[in-house]
Amino acid sequence: MSFPWAQHYEPKHPFMRYMDERLPLPRLVYNAIGGGYPVPRNLNYFWNFGVLAGLALVLQILTGVILAMHYAANQAVAFGSIEHIMRDVNWGWMLRYMHANGASFFFIVVYIHIFRGLYYGSYKAPREMVWLLGIVIFLLMMATAFMGYVLPWGQMSFWGAKVITSLFGAIPVVGESIQVWLLGGYAPDNAALNRFFSLHYLLPFVIAGVVILKIWALHIPGSSNPTGVEVKSPQDTVPFHPYFTAKDGFGVGIFLLLYVVMVFFAPNYLGHPDNYIEANPLSTPALIVPEWYFWPFYAMLRAFTVDFILPAKLWGVLAMFSAILLLFFLTWIDRSPVRSTNYRPLYKPFFWVLVLDVLVLGYCGGSHAEEPYLMISQIATMYYFAHFLIILPIVSAIERPKPLPNSISESVLHGEEKESAPLGAGGVLPGTQPQPAE
Amino acid sequence: MVRIIGFFVGLGFCLVLAIAFFTGAYNHITNPPAETAEKEFHLHPKPLALESNGPFGKYDRAQLQRGFQVFKEVCSACHSLKYVAFRDLRDLGYSEAEVKAIADQWVIQQPSVNPDTGEPSTRKSLPADRFPAPFANEVAARAANNNAVPPDLSLMAKARENGPAYIHSLLTGYRDQPAELLKKFPATKTPEGLHYNPYFPNLNLAMPPPLVSDGQVTYADGTKATVDQMSTDVSAFLAWTAEPKLERRHAIGVAAFVFLLVFSVLTYMAYQNIWASKKRELANA
Ligand code: HEM
Numbered sequence: 273m274s275f276p277w278a279q280h281y282e283p284k285h286p287f288m289r290y291m292d293e294r295l296p297l298p299r300l301v302y303n304a305i306g307g308g309y310p311v312p313r314n315l316n317y318f319w320n321f322g323v324l325a326g327l328a329l330v331l332q333i334l335t336g337v338i339l340a341m342h343y344a345a346n347q348a349v350a351f352g353s354i355e356h357i358m359r360d361v362n363w364g365w366m367l368r369y370m371h372a373n374g375a376s377f378f379f380i381v382v383y384i385h386i387f388r389g390l391y392y393g394s395y396k397a398p399r400e401m402v403w404l405l406g407i408v409i410f411l412l413m414m415a416t417a418f419m420g421y422v423l424p425w426g427q428m429s430f431w432g433a434k435v436i437t438s439l440f441g442a443i444p445v446v447g448e449s450i451q452v453w454l455l456g457g458y459a460p461d462n463a464a465l466n467r468f469f470s471l472h473y474l475l476p477f478v479i480a481g482v483v484i485l486k487i488w489a490l491h492i493p494g495s496s497n498p499t500g501v502e503v504k505s506p507q508d509t510v511p512f513h514p515y516f517t518a519k520d521g522f523g524v525g526i527f528l529l530l531y532v533v534m535v536f537f538a539p540n541y542l543g544h545p546d547n548y549i550e551a552n553p554l555s556t557p558a559l560i561v562p563e564w565y566f567w568p569f570y571a572m573l574r575a576f577t578v579d580f581i582l583p584a585k586l587w588g589v590l591a592m593f594s595a596i597l598l599l600f601f602l603t604w605i606d607r608s609p610v611r612s613t614n615y616r617p618l619y620k621p622f623f624w625v626l627v628l629d630v631l632v633l634g635y636c637g638g639s640h641a642e643e644p645y646l647m648i649s650q651i652a653t654m655y656y657f658a659h660f661l662i663i664l665p666i667v668s669a670i671e672r673p674k675p676l677p678n679s680i681s682e683s684v685l686h687g688e689e690k691e692s693a694p695l696g697a698g699g700v701l702p703g704t705q706p707q708p709a710e
Numbered sequence: 711m712v713r714i715i716g717f718f719v720g721l722g723f724c725l726v727l728a729i730a731f732f733t734g735a736y737n738h739i740t741n742p743p744a745e746t747a748e749k750e751f752h753l754h755p756k757p758l759a760l761e762s763n764g765p766f767g768k769y770d771r772a773q774l775q776r777g778f779q780v781f782k783e784v785c786s787a788c789h790s791l792k793y794v795a796f797r798d799l800r801d802l803g804y805s806e807a808e809v810k811a812i813a814d815q816w817v818i819q820q821p822s823v824n825p826d827t828g829e830p831s832t833r834k835s836l837p838a839d840r841f842p843a844p845f846a847n848e849v850a851a852r853a854a855n856n857n858a859v860p861p862d863l864s865l866m867a868k869a870r871e872n873g874p875a876y877i878h879s880l881l882t883g884y885r886d887q888p889a890e891l892l893k894k895f896p897a898t899k900t901p902e903g904l905h906y907n908p909y910f911p912n913l914n915l916a917m918p919p920p921l922v923s924d925g926q927v928t929y930a931d932g933t934k935a936t937v938d939q940m941s942t943d944v945s946a947f948l949a950w951t952a953e954p955k956l957e958r959r960h961a962i963g964v965a966a967f968v969f970l971l972v973f974s975v976l977t978y979m980a981y982q983n984i985w986a987s988k989k990r991e992l993a994n995a
Pocket of ligand 1: 318322323325327329385394395402406407410486490
């Protein structure tokens with residue numbers, strides 16, 4: 273596809289030739305994730321996370337479709353139908369724990385994937401579209417996860433839904449009508465539960481569609497790499513199969529190993545105990561928190577505690593949405609031509625402060641809205657916005673990057689990426705003489 | 711353009727946050743949060759060692775049977791167990807006949823309809839039935855319990871942080887209100903009809919101490935029924951009602967873990983091998 277030296281699909285078996293002339297699906301696969309897709313040879317383990325996100329999506333769809341066969345989206349019986357799945361359905365407990373923890377693992381993987389993109393400048397030309405589609409996926413994932421959490425109709429489902437949908441009420445004038453329209457009522461009830469189930473079933477397939485677009489877009493320039501230097505010659509690449517299918521296979525093993533530990537030995541660790549209490553609109557839990565993967569954004573929402581021109585709640589809502597939406601504009605905010613943060617000495621410490629900052633926000637978001645957590649969230653939210661909107665443009669304008677290697681193969685030769693393949697390990701077209709390293 | 715707009719948006723958020731920060735800090739200093747009795751006297755559950763803990767944990771059948779006996783003779787007077795059926799007791803090691811007898815002799819009967827008159831009536835339980843609730847509805851439950859509803863216990867062990875340990879601490883944690891507390895917070899004297907218990911989040915709950923004297927239950931297996939023993943046993947039983955598939959889960963988890971460990975080692979070796987053979991090819995060229 274992307275490079276002139278990409279290997280061509282040549283069906284050997286007569287049946288495959290027959291297929292290729294009628295429905296060239298094997299050719300598509302070969303060019304997308306087979307020998308026909310040349311990939312930079314120096315990708316490190318952070319490039320495993322795209323495939324892992326795909327695996328997580330597949331796991332969610334498979335377990336989810338089966339759960340839906342036993343789940344009943346009705347206010348009166350939803351909570352009981354979950355217990356029916358846990359107790360009476362064959363393997364129901366396992367499917368449910370896989371699905372619940374699968375959502376958490378999906379987010380862990382995607383957060384690492386996003387930070388990989390931030391560190392290695394994957395949002396820059398020519399991969400802007402890949403990044404933008406990625407953010408679209410991220411938004412869809414958040415919507416899906418939020419609605420999925422409502423389905424068991426536990427206390428946290430109900431109160432979480434109530435708090436989050438009431439955010440729309442902060443919008444001036446039309447807010448309340450929007451909130452009522454979204455919920456089909458003034459508080460979450462049967463109407464809300466039914467539409468959330470319908471959308472929760474729908475959105476993962478929309479995500480799958482956007483993932484296909486994203487991979488299509490990625491395959492035009494091909495993957496970036498830890499140096500951020502574009503591929504220049506056949507020496508810089510190896511075919512995806514078998515080199516990266518093997519590496520991804522190992523990544524999948526480690527991912528599943530950690531997943532199994534959570535699913536089978538600590539299945540409720542990431543959940544909230546209150547969600548094992550059936551929803552009760554008359555009893556407010558002591559602490560209403562969303563799932564852990566929303567905590568950083570929840571902390572930003574709660575950090576705005578004073579009315580200043582606008583009501584505090586509206587500030588919080590604006591900040592929460594801006595925190596994600598600003599990622600759409602990153603390509604135009606960061607004007608440094610250097611992709612990889614490895615070569616950006618001034619930007620690098622700020623990147624790591626950002627990572628720490630998001631972790632701190634996450635911690636505060638899961639705590640009670642009281643001091644000192646509010647003050648910490650306020651500082652951390654300030655840094656989050658300052659990082660992207662103030663520091664990044666300034667740093668990218670004044671920074672003197674370190675010299676870049678001339679090519680990926682040169683960088684590999686000099687051992688700059690420890691775990692990357694040594695020069696000459698594959699990527700050699702049949703018939704061409706390999707160029708031994710001096 | 712994007713950068714200029716972004717710069718001002720960022721500045722705007724930072725400004726509002728700075729105002730919020732200084733307002734909050736000022737309030738915090740001038741008006742520090744009042745100490746509360748809940749904050750100072752609430753205790754975290756004591757650790758509880760159960761056979762079912764840990765990745766290889768299994769339920770202790772004899773303990774579950776004792777716990778069930780405590781539930782039957784004490785707790786079931788007030789608490790329902792609506793997600794558990796009599797047939798589930800087979801998991802505790804009871805035979806089919808024993809389960810049938812337990813269902814048949816259960817004091818509270820199942821709501822039913824008189825087949826001749828259609829009037830509401832009751833019937834004896836069958837193994838397929840769930841445990842019947844002690845109160846017909848919430849109003850009846852409140853009326854009998856000082857305006858509090860005894861919650862269903864099926865999922866209690868998962869519905870509280872560190873559930874089984876919490877239940878054990880709660881059941882054995884009743885005591886007189888400490889004098890210190892009354893001195894410091896005179897307004898928080900335990901109201902009439904409530905009971906002081908430092909393990910309960912707001913320190914006073916409506917449940918009277920259910921386990922009060924050694925020998926309150928005469929265990930069928932001869933174990934000495936101290937309050938601590940009964941409380942531990944019923945906590946273990948409630949751990950089972952909340953997570954009846956735990957043993958299956960642990961067994962499959964261990965198998966899956968071992969399988970994936972081997973899988974990961976093999977894929978790692980395949981990965982190294984695939985990259986290395988190319989390298990060797992090159993060295994020999
Ligand atoms: C359902 C979720 C997602 C799936 C299945 C997915 C899948 C993939 C795959 C298979 C790759 C190629 C392998 C790799 O580079 O790791 C990739 C690359 C990429 N993804 Fe994602 N992704 C998802 C979500 C996201 C999100 C939320 C973002 C960013 C906001 C994102 C941004 C990118 C970028 C920029 C690249 C190119 C990286 C480079 O080559 O430097 N992806 N994705």
